[in-house]
Amino acid sequence: MLTRLLLCCVLAAVATAAQAMTLYKSTDANGRVFFSDQQTPGAQAFVIQERKVERPILQRPKAPYPQQAYRYPLPWRGGPFRLTQGPNGSFSHTDTKSRYARDIAMPEGTPIIAARSGTVVKTENRQAGRGGDASGNFVRVRHDDGTEGVYLHLKQGSVSVRVGQRVAVGSPLALSGNTGNSSGPHLHFVVQQVSEAGLVSIPYEFNQPVGTLPNFALGN
Numbered sequence: 001m002l003t004r005l006l007l008c009c010v011l012a013a014v015a016t017a018a019q020a021m022t023l024y025k026s027t028d029a030n031g032r033v034f035f036s037d038q039q040t041p042g043a044q045a046f047v048i049q050e051r052k053v054e055r056p057i058l059q060r061p062k063a064p065y066p067q068q069a070y071r072y073p074l075p076w077r078g079g080p081f082r083l084t085q086g087p088n089g090s091f092s093h094t095d096t097k098s099r100y101a102r103d104i105a106m107p108e109g110t111p112i113i114a115a116r117s118g119t120v121v122k123t124e125n126r127q128a129g130r131g132g133d134a135s136g137n138f139v140r141v142r143h144d145d146g147t148e149g150v151y152l153h154l155k156q157g158s159v160s161v162r163v164g165q166r167v168a169v170g171s172p173l174a175l176s177g178n179t180g181n182s183s184g185p186h187l188h189f190v191v192q193q194v195s196e197a198g199l200v201s202i203p204y205e206f207n208q209p210v211g212t213l214p215n216f217a218l219g220n
C-alpha cells in the first residue's frame with residue numbers, strides 16, 4: 001500500500017516535471033519495494049512517459065428547452081388569487097402549446113399587466129363568450145429572448161395594446177375575462193417558444209407564490 005502510494009507520488013511528480021523519466025524498482029532484503037531515479041544493481045528500470053491526458057469533456061444533459069433564468073412577476077393587479085391549474089394539469093394543460101401554463105382564478109375585469117417586457121405580436125379582442133377560438137381574447141408579447149408570453153381568456157373589448165407596441169413590465173394589457181375555452185373567470189398565462197414543431201409551451205416560474213399579493217414595489 002505504502003509502495004503504491006509512493007509510486008503515485010513519484011508518478012505525479014514525474015508528470016509535472018518531465019516528459020519522460022526512468023525509474024528503478026528494487027526490492028530490499030525484507031521484501032520491501034522501492035522506486036528511485038538512481039540506478040542500483042539489480043534494479044528493474046521503468047521508463048515513465050508522460051501521457052497527454054485526454055480529459056473527457058463533461059457533457060451536461062441538454063435541456064429540451066433553454067433554461068429560463070427570468071422569473072415572472074404576477075401579471076395582474078389585485079388579489080391574492082388562487083392557482084386552479086398548474087403545469088401538466090390534467091384538465092387542459094396536456095398539449096405542447098399549454099403544458100406549462102398556469103390558470104389563475106380571478107374576477108372578470110381584473111387588470112392584466114405585462115409580466116415581462118417585449119413587443120406585442122398578436123392580439124384578439126372581439127370574441128364573445130366561448131366564441132370560435134379556444135384562447136378567447138388574448139395578448140401575445142414577444143420577449144427580447146424570442147420567447148413569448150401569452151395572456152388568454154381576456155374580457156371582450158378590453159385589450160388596450162396593439163400589435164407592434166412595446167410594453168414594459170407592469171404595462172396594462174387588458175382585463176381578465178372568461179372567453180374561449182374557459183370554465184370560469186381566470187387568466188391562463190403561458191410562455192411559449194417557436195420550435196420546429198411550432199409554438200411549444202416552456203416552463204416558467206413566477207417570482208412569488210400565486211396566492212400572495214402582487215409585489216407592488218415592482219409597479220404591479
Ligand SMILES: [Zn+2]
Binds near residue numbers: 085092098103188
Ligand atoms: Zn389554462
